[in-house]
Amino acid sequence: MISHVFLLLLLPLLAVFAITRRRRLTAVIGMGLFSLILAAVYLLLNAPDVAITEAAIGAALVTFLYILAIRKTGRLVVAGNETPGLLYREGDKVLGVEQEILNGFARHLGLELVVHFDPEETIEGALLQGEADIGAGGIFSKADERLLQSSGYLSTVLYGLSLHQARQPPRGTTRRRPSYFMDLVEEIKAGQCPRARLDLARFLSVSRLDLSAYRVERLPGSFSYFFIVSSEREELHGQLNSYVEGLKESGGLKKIVRRYFS
Amino acid sequence: MRNFPLGMAVFAVILVGCLCGVLIGGFGYRGAVDEAGAAYLLRAVEDTGAANMVSAIYLNYRLYDTLFELLVFSVAVLGVRFYLVGRNEEQVGSIPESQVVRTSADLLFPPILLLGIYLVLFGHLSPGGGFSGGVIAGTGLLLCAVALGAEVVARRFHEGILERLEWGVLLAVIILAIFPVAMGRVPLTDLLPTGRLGQLGSGGSILIYNGLIGIKVFIGTWVIIHYFMRHRGEI
Amino acid sequence: MSVALLPLGHFLFAALSLAWERGTRRLLLLSLFFDASLLGYLFCSFLQGETFAVVLGGWERGIGIELADDRYSLVFCFLAIFLTGAVIAYLWREHLRPYFYMLFHLLLGSVFALLFAQDLFNIYVIMELLTLVSFLLVGYERKPVQIWASLKYLFFASLGMVMYLFGVGILYYHTGTLNLGILKAQLIGQQDAPWLLIVSSLLATGIAVKAGIFVFSLWLPAAHASASPAVSALLSGLVIKMGVVVLFRLAPIFPLSLPLEVLSAITGLLGIIYAVYTYDLKRMLAFHTLSQIGYLILGIGIGTELAIAGGLEYALGHGLFKGLLFLSAGTAVQVTGKEDIPGLIARRSQIPTAARAGLLIGTLGIIGLPPFAGFCGKTLLSHGTDSIVAQTIPVILSIGTVLSFAKLLPLFHPVRGPSSPWSKIGSYAILALPMVFFLPLTRLFIPIEQWNESFGVIPGVESILIVGLGLLLYRFLPARPVKLPQRVFRLEEAVLVILSGFFLVYLLLLVG
């Protein structure tokens, strides 16, 4: 009787545990465990038929199916924000300095490189959820403490951009910062961007536009571009760091950079 | 729960809280009802000859529901095959190349298969039945596939034959269900004698249905797993 | 006994059509012949006053699963056959996989099964099969839009069916039976037990998700607009009606009258508002499915015999003309490559004449001009009640329908378009003919005196007035497109809306 109540109370706890997980694999395994306990509850409720079916389907088969669906094999998944020169698309091809570095790194590990273009704010979430292995795309600062940053591969400076007459955005419509760089470019072109902070690579591509409506200033401080990795993936972090350092020492990095920014 | 409007989250929590409250309050649950299911308990054994009354209901009194359930399962298998075939396939070898996994899978496979067959054959006498037995045997095959490689197992279980067998089994179940009409009886009537309680041959046609469903589900499970393995999941 | 052969026979054909791949079309025709002859036989015995109640497996009621007909089962079976025939003719020249035909058979089989189902859990199982089959049919072409729409459909339908199953569980706990007939006798004295209110709102919510009622079926516009025309015609004309049929079964047993009336007003008005400001043809038709469901459940909610007859007749008519509209709109969209109404109007000379004629007849039907199908249902409905509110709802809905279909007027400008293949013309004709001759058919459902009373000059003039009023209002409609909130159709918000709908139903039950 006591065991029965204990198992019943365990169920909601496990369910909450599973549903709030960030990593999908943990959630799936949590739900598998949940099903197993549920089967035990059924057995205690005098329903052996249901218990057997639940154990066979809910605990075993369904969990297997989830794992088969979410598994990744032989891929290094990069979630990147599109950045001119560093990581960008031309037709179906992905190009850029970061692409070349990461492609080399993936080949070094014996994996295939896959790049997903994501808006800036979702990259960190993708890393934490295990959707992607490496975050890239002209990253020069990170907010989340659960992320590790690789050693910088290229130093950069920041430029601040602000409208001369700072027009206040109309009330009620709080402007969010555009997610994709292309949207930002459109806004700047239309003279609607109140202020923006751009790194060198992005600024180079923006500087071709007509910026007469904006005040441009160079912000103090020195920065460098790096990649980010989830803090759970320390091994990957170490490998990435040593690969980037090696590339720097051998001078291969300089060659790559020269190809894109000459 | 990142990037989620807080107002909506609060609204959701309140709404779901109310829902739970209303359901618990409105249920009027006062523990088990006495004499619940007496209509079946009193007569199931005499009517059907099956010792397991759940099986008696599942495969005799309410066989019509089970038929639909089987159709749902078949449609699912068919849908998985239809949507995953020819898309982005990869030749999966074995997933983990490890001697331990292979040996343990080799060791585990026969008992699991045996368990599945037992559950199918004795579904009317003890807990179990065609469905759970079939799934367990199919999952055993998954273990085999992990150890030997999906392609090896797939070669042994030729796909075309499996497909035909699967639909043949469904056809057999439906014909079996319609057949009493030819004898002037209501469809889904059990025409076989009930037999002596506790023997394998008891329970009328429950054993036949269990066997057919077992085969069907075994194949269906394997097909689903196989297509999931072959498809290069990219999540 | 032969009632059970309708669904079982189709399942047999479904299994056969996979086994014999080259003969799928012949099998489909054969199955239609089989259905038609069986239905004809059943109809004859029905006219002689027989009923077809049968308990499968030869057990007594309450032990086995009962199948029984009511007055409308057979008629809906005929609707199913007509729609299927039209869709087969429409798809005659296309080469589809056996898989598609098998789904087709399963769809028909489960529709037939549902029309005779008298057992709550049986209804659940059939509904799930229907969900799964229509889920696969929507995504048949594998376009991402379709896949996303049908995935959302699956989420909502599944959630709805879970609530339904919950209701069935509570009901079983308190009554110990699942058979609708026995339940009806048992529940007579306990109409205001607190658990019954919960059960009623759970069952109603669960079914409403499938029945195309606005607050609940927020998956519908995306799914019906993105599916291929033949599938949309079947889903909108037939599958949605199945939810309504179940509501019709439940209404006399559970105290659902007030909630259904309120929901009919809500779904009608919101559906109309969205339809008026939607300029994508198929999406507009999908919103009209939501709005027209208002008539059907209004009839069921009012609950008098005439009103129910009106509502269900409107369901038949709606099945016919919505099928026709979706099929001909599908052709128009395919030929011109445009989905929005202005684009279609600009290219109207490319649209085959037959498709435009189909659109025209369908439009005439849906706005309720006198001899057509829509008119009969609406007239009976307004004759079925004395309450002013219940009589004004259909009038407002009709005006709104005219208002939104007025957008299509330039499309019917007499330009000669290219001709269509015979199969398509036949497919439109199968649906258009019964629609045009619907008025005499209504005689079958109501006694002759009431028929004479209901249909006269006055309702005809009324409906013409309504059409005129609608057209007049269209003149004053601001031409600027209005953007209505689309957020409610997203997955997360829609789940919350469904829950709120559940509470709405529950509160109405508490009040009523």
Place this chain on the structure above:
Amino acid sequence: MQFINGVTVGIVLFGIGILGLVLRRDLIIKLLSLGLVNESVILCLVSLNARPDGVPPIVYAEKGAPYVDPLPQALVLSAIVINFAILALALVFVMLLVERYHTTDSQRIEHEIQQEEHR
């Protein structure tokens, strides 16, 4: 009767599942939540007429104690299988969507699809 029984726990699980369905944007987690919602109803149904002093509805069990109601158990078997079928198909569709959009975030898929429609 005590307050912690299968029915109340089932209803609480139902609530948790719906919250997961609404508040988590990852489609896989949404599917897990949907599965949880389904399981919760099954738990409710099984524990409806379950009694601690009963025996399973199989004739060989020792006599004397009352049998547990077999009907909900038989119904639940169908429900479990149906849920599995739905889950398998939904997973397939999620896999197809992921192949196309490279994400399981429901709102981003919705966004991308709207963008495609505008084009």
